[in-house]
Amino acid sequence: MSQTVSDFIVQRLHQWGVRHIFGYPGDGINGVFGAMNRAQGKEGEIGFVQARHEEMAAFMASAYAKFSGQLGVCIATSGPGASHLITGLYDALLDHQPVLAIVGQQARNALGGHYQQEIDLLSMFKDVAGAYVMQASSPAQVRHLIDRAVRIALARRAPTVIILPNDLQEEPYESPPRAHGTLHSGIGYSAPSIMPREADLDRAAEVLNAGKKVAMLVGAGALGATDEVIAVADRLSAGCAKALLGKAALPDDLPWVTGSIGLLGTEPSYNMMMECDTLLMVGSAFPYAEFLPKEGAARGVQIDIDAGMMSIRFPMEVGLVGDAAETLRALLPRLKPKSDGAWRQSIEADVATWWKTLDGRAHQPAAPVNPQLVAWELSPRLPDRAIITSDSGSCANWFARDLKMRRGMTASLSGGLASMGAAVPYALAAKYAHPDRPVIALVGDGAMQMNNMAELITAAKYWRSWRDPRFVVCVFNNEDLNQVTWEQRIINGDPKFEASQRIPDVSYSRFAELIGLRGIFVDTPQLLGSAWEQALASEMPVVLEVKTDPEVPPLPPHITLQQAKNFSLALLKGDPNESGMIKGAARQVLETILPGKQ
Incomplete structure (x- = not known):
């Protein structure tokens, strides 16, 4: 039996390292499910996890990306199956997670004819998957659609979508010919090392060294930088609050960790932010400005891998675009130990009192x-x-x-x-x-x-x-x-x-x-x-x-x-x-x- 387009897609995803796909079946995507079935027990097998609803499958893909650090993949049929994915994909978009959604579509000859379950999926997904959403039209096109969708999702930490008309899924696969107007893509993505310039690190250190009451706020971007956050906090005698997505970035047995911030946050986090003279924010998109220092009351330094997130929560004096762990490691030798420990001692006393308060409330x-x-x-x-x-x-x-x-x-x-x-x-x-x-x-x-x-x-x-x-x-x-x-x-x-x-x-x-x-x-x-x-x-x-x-x-x-x-x-x-x-x-x-x- 010749390899179908769907067989190639399953094989290519496996080559990209995909081992689990979360979803729900339907006739609009049956070709891909048939290919997954044919791959069972073979080298290119991908496990399918059947959710009870497509929205839940998209949430699973988003969470899988969060917990594994790898690409999350979800799959759904055409029409309502595809539209049900939207909420979970928005979860991935807003939390910066790499997710690929594969969705079915009606046959190419029927498109534009108000056919059953025909939805303009390109338009529907354009906002949530603006990084990359594309509908396949020929077998030779599928190779670069898969490769680009996976690579862009990983590189931009965002959801991408591939739309597959159901008749195309069953066609024999054809490699793109060596001819003008074709593309020959490849597999593989290695995340780059992203670091600020030396001059910017020096400027950030100058701000942090001048501060007498340094507060830190860490988010999901600091989850892989626990040791580096602790080292910088100790050097600066800083207290550290955690955004919800950064709750696991620091253990709570550290006496200067003030816990969560915001409406769901703690009194020590609020007090620290209102009293600090310098704010160091690491890998956080925490949205509520009223829980951060008043504008003009503190100087600010921010570390984030996404330049688009810089200085939108608090007017930062220095923005360092880079990986949290690497940037903190480069920043640490530039920081001077704080001689007066009164600031951290006050934070630790506040934290100790707070845990007693929570005990009493509970x-x-x-x-x-x-x-x-x-x-x-x-x-x-x-x-x-x-x-x-x-x-x-x-x-x-x-x-x-x-x-x-x-x-x-x-x-x-x-x-x-x-x-x-x-x-x-x-x-x-x-x-x-x-x-x-x-x-x-x-x-x-x-x-x-x-x-x-x-x-x-x-x-x-x-x-x-x-x-x-x-x-x-x-x-x-x-x-x-x-x-x-x-x-x-x-x-x-x-x-x-x-x-x-x-x-x-x-x-x-x-x-x-x-x-x-x-x-x-x-x-x-x-x-x-x-x-x-x-x-x-x-x-x-x-x-x-x-x-x-x-x-x-x-x-x-x-x-x-x-x-x-x-x-x-x-x-x-x-x-x-x-x-x-x-x-x-x-x-x-x-x-x-x-x-x-x-």
Whole structure:
């Protein structure tokens, strides 16, 4: 049998190092699925991971790129299959991840005829895959489409898309002839060493050496630069805050690591940024300027591999375009040790007090379980080399603040897009990137009902092939779209809107048992620690469902006068959960003022 275009595509992807493709089948892409089937058991085999929905497959591809450092690949059929990929591809775009999407299209002779499932896919994908999106039209063209799409995705750390008409997929493959108007592409990409100029390093060092109160902020770009960040921070006697995507960049047992920053951040991070005279930002696209120093109050140096991200969050005096680890190594010899340690000592004292505050907040009474306690009890029980994923919503607050990262751990979530429904597909992708590592997903009940329950079925399908079966999905069941509820109250000054915020009570643990997984239900705080221990010791995937109190507020690190006014307005307008809302907020705020006294 002659090699088809689809056979060549599968072979070429394998040559590029692709070993997993996440997706869902359909007649618009059947040719490629047939080729993957023919490759099974042969040298060019690529494993296919069947998601329950194309959006989840795209999230898996994005997360696979994050956790493996390699290209993530997803596949879908034409029409709705292709359009379903969009959200997950935007997650890759906004978090700068290399992802290739392969999608089907109707036959070439039918295009332009308002045919079934015919969508202008080039136009549809143009924004999310602006780096490279192309529709194949002939067999000889496919070689350079694959090569360019993969190389551009890796080089630009962005999603790319190849569109394949279904009739072309079955045609015999033809190599491009040696003739005018043809292209002869090759395989291979090696990331370059990107470094700033010596003069720019000198200017940056001058700024940092002049500072007396240096604050650092690290993001995802610093994940491979832990030792270098520590060395520079020690040289500068700096404190260091972490953006959410950089949570694993530094272990939290370092006394000068202030934790997360922003609405989901910590008081020490906020205080440090408001009091510093110099800011060093490394590999972060943290978006909220109000949590950074006031313009003019501090000098700034930024390190980022993408020049387009320079000086858009804070007006930096020096921008260093380069790899975080290499740039920090080159910068270190130029930095002078700070003689006065008072600044770092004040940061360390603030951090120590903050951990006590979090302890007190987590142990405040709630009805029935304080959601902070869920993350607090997990933290000391996290296995070595654990991978933690979080969904968007109030659970991300507890993920950001209460979990202490140790060296060797990895954590991520949908950062720039902040999409609901990403935690379980992220966790599944982590298992394909690192099948020998334990994975924990923290998920709100809203995200579970949106799409994550379905992906538990994916876990049930594949878990026996994982070298380490430890896979725990923790569901915060509070029957409320909790983050938005508190945003309505604090940002808009409106009471909770029951029609939009209240969601059905579902037994997620029993659903897990229904599909062959293990379920654990907890509605008593005293049982939470042992429940985590059971879940993490299980020899099969577990859904740990915790009945949590929706009236424990995800407090920002600094409450503004306007936020306090809006809270009062929501009460005046008659919040349906007024009593619990007042009690929950009062306990948390008083714990900040008088820790351990409530």
